[in-house]
Amino acid sequence: MKLFATIYIAVIAFAAFSNAQVQNATANLPDFQFLLTQKSEPERDNICKTNMGFCETNCGGPNKAPMNFCNVTTMGWGCGCSDKIPDLSAFQWPINREHCIGSGEACKLACQDPKVPNEKKPDCNLACIDTYTSKCGTAAQPPAYYNVSDPAIVPTYAPPKNSVTDSANNNSTSTNGTNGSQSTNNSASESKKQSSASSINHLGNAAVALVIVASGMSLF
Numbered sequence: 001m002k003l004f005a006t007i008y009i010a011v012i013a014f015a016a017f018s019n020a021q022v023q024n025a026t027a028n029l030p031d032f033q034f035l036l037t038q039k040s041e042p043e044r045d046n047i048c049k050t051n052m053g054f055c056e057t058n059c060g061g062p063n064k065a066p067m068n069f070c071n072v073t074t075m076g077w078g079c080g081c082s083d084k085i086p087d088l089s090a091f092q093w094p095i096n097r098e099h100c101i102g103s104g105e106a107c108k109l110a111c112q113d114p115k116v117p118n119e120k121k122p123d124c125n126l127a128c129i130d131t132y133t134s135k136c137g138t139a140a141q142p143p144a145y146y147n148v149s150d151p152a153i154v155p156t157y158a159p160p161k162n163s164v165t166d167s168a169n170n171n172s173t174s175t176n177g178t179n180g181s182q183s184t185n186n187s188a189s190e191s192k193k194q195s196s197a198s199s200i201n202h203l204g205n206a207a208v209a210l211v212i213v214a215s216g217m218s219l220f
Contacts, residue, residue, distance in 0.1 A: 028120065028127035032110035034103045035157055036075045036095065036146065044072045050094040055079035058086050069151045070095070076148040076155045091141035099144040104132035 036044060048070030059065035059081035067080030077095055079086045090096055107128035111121050135141045146155045 026127070026131070028123045029131060030107060030110035030113065030116055030124055030128075032106050034099075034106035036099055036102060037073070039102065041072065044075060047095060047098050048072050048075070048077070051077055052079075054088065054092075054094055055086065058088055059084070071151045074154045075146050076151065076153055077146055078148055078150070089139065090143060091137060091139060095146050096141065096144040097137050099146070100132055100136035100141050103142070104128055104136065107132055 036047065039047070051070050052068050055068045056062050056065050058079070059068070060083075062068075064082045065079065066082050067078050070077040075095065091100075108125050110116075111124035111128060116124055132142065143159075145157050145159060148155050
């Protein structure tokens with residue numbers, strides 16, 4: 001029992017320390033705003049074409065992707081397959097990944113603003129890397145909100161108020177009634193609160209797992 005108690009205390013202390021680290025990183029983030037619409041038209045066009053290519057491939061070919069668009073001006077995009085729901089995770093879509101990369105770059109650029117004290121610039125840059133750059137292209141990637149149901153609709157660029165969300169990959173699914181295709185609504189945002197909450201949840205799960213392991217060890 002003493003061994004279990006010691007390990008349990010160590011796990012709780014580790015979780016508390018990690019939680020504090022996450023909160024510190026969030027606190028060190030600069031004020032900035034980034035959207036893919038800020039990129040040049042050639043860059044936006046390339047991102048759109050790449051994203052549409054992913055949609056076509058995931059659906060199984062051009063004839064199986066009745067809804068496949070990307071508005072180069074607003075960066076609003078949609079993907080709908082004729083016989084399946086697109087099953088790429090949110091972080092696998094090129095538009096969402098590019099938003100994450102761009103957010104990391106914009107974040108680090110904001111750290112160089114004169115408003116950020118020189119002694120805080122290193123921590124500011126590290127916070128940008130921890131929150132964005134290091135997570136791009138992974139399941140921990142912050143969500144983005146460019147997915148819409150029609151090319152003419154301008155994205156809210158913010159979390160939707162009413163959607164059925166799959167918490168495992170930040171994807172929500174819906175059926176498009178205009179063309180009978182099944183489409184994805186991928187969520188994304190550089191919200192500090194969401195990033196912090198996600199990290200805290202992962203840490204909490206890790207702590208629980210370690211406690212379970214510790215419980216097993218105490219039996220021997």
